[in-house]
Amino acid sequence: MSTLLFVGLSMPSHASDAATIPLSARIAMLTEQLDSGGLRTQPDSDLQSLPALRIQIQRCDAYPYHDPTVTPSGAPQLVEDLRSGLETGLRCLAGQGPMGRLHPYHEYQAHRLLTLLENDRPKTLHCVADQMFATAIATSPGGTDFDDPLVRQLSLVEHPGILLDTYRLGGILSRKHDDETYRAFFHLEESEIQEHRNGQPLRPANLHRYKKRPALLFHETVHWLGHQHSAIYPDLTHLYETCCFGGSDYIDDEARNKDYQQTACAILRDDEIWSQSYKPYKQMRLWHLKGYDRLKPRMRSDYDS
Numbered sequence: 485m486s487t488l489l490f491v492g493l494s495m496p497s498h499a500s501d502a503a504t505i506p507l508s509a510r511i512a513m514l515t516e517q518l519d520s521g522g523l524r525t526q527p528d529s530d531l532q533s534l535p536a537l538r539i540q541i542q543r544c545d546a547y548p549y550h551d552p553t554v555t556p557s558g559a560p561q562l563v564e565d566l567r568s569g570l571e572t573g574l575r576c577l578a579g580q581g582p583m584g585r586l587h588p589y590h591e592y593q594a595h596r597l598l599t600l601l602e603n604d605r606p607k608t609l610h611c612v613a614d615q616m617f618a619t620a621i622a623t624s625p626g627g628t629d630f631d632d633p634l635v636r637q638l639s640l641v642e643h644p645g646i647l648l649d650t651y652r653l654g655g656i657l658s659r660k661h662d663d664e665t666y667r668a669f670f671h672l673e674e675s676e677i678q679e680h681r682n683g684q685p686l687r688p689a690n691l692h693r694y695k696k697r698p699a700l701l702f703h704e705t706v707h708w709l710g711h712q713h714s715a716i717y718p719d720l721t722h723l724y725e726t727c728c729f730g731g732s733d734y735i736d737d738e739a740r741n742k743d744y745q746q747t748a749c750a751i752l753r754d755d756e757i758w759s760q761s762y763k764p765y766k767q768m769r770l771w772h773l774k775g776y777d778r779l780k781p782r783m784r785s786d787y788d789s
């Protein structure tokens with residue numbers, strides 16, 4: 485399946501010999517092009533673009549946190565977070581990060597992601613505010629199932645695209661709850677409910693503000709390759725984020741994060757499981773037999789918020 489996808493991708497002329505250029509050089513070239521100085525604003529629109537990589541950024545002035553006191557912000561910060569995430573993530577998959585070599589299957593995923601980023605197809609980053617339950621979601625090459633609860637939001641962008649919700653990223657309380665929810669769950673006074681609805685939205689201490697934004701953006705681009713979340717198959721986006729970016733944003737304890745990071749990287753080095761990448765059923769059985777399916781639930785139970 486992955487081989488077919490690779491063969492089917494068209495390469496632009498400047499990358500026609502991409503297969504012969506070392507991954508490290510392609511990563512360096514990509515991160516050089518991901519420079520916010522190259523951003524162009526379309527007159528009379530909320531669209532900004534990075535022509536070198538065909539990246540389009542729509543309505544992201546409030547990125548990252550929908551909080552005017554946080555600077556720098558907007559499209560330049562988004563480009564910087566994407567650059568940082570791709571540099572760390574791609575180097576990690578290529579076996580050139582601080583965690584050392586992983587199984588060559590992941591090097592191949594780095595190659596696939598680079599090929600997608602190097603090609604001429606537009607890539608869209610679109611921001612919304614208070615529209616989703618997730619901080620970010622990404623399109624998948626196979627399209628979205630109609631019963632996916634995110635189908636309406638995902639229809640805002642073409643593949644490859646990412647939607648980011650600046651309310652969820654910022655830990656800002658949704659404005660869409662009813663008054664009873666504000667009273668019962670958030671213990672707001674009537675005056676606070678009024679202010680929240682009509683003035684500055686509130687940011688309660690128990691809502692999480694996402695800190696590792698480069699990790700999140702890299703995670704979303706891995707979805708572009710067709711890797712989806714699963715409890716029964718290897719969850720590559722989760723493993724890559726945990727191994728390459730040092731654990732979870734929802735866990736504050738450094739020692740625990742380090743432990744989870746090492747476990748995820750050890751899984752990503754396991755030849756037995758990745759050499760079965762084209763035999764999903766066998767791989768699924770191994771994933772369970774080796775107890776690798778327990779990592780994600782274990783991390784979830786450690787979440788601080």
Ligand SMILES: [Zn+2]
Nearest residue numbers: 703707713721
């Ligand atoms: Zn995801």
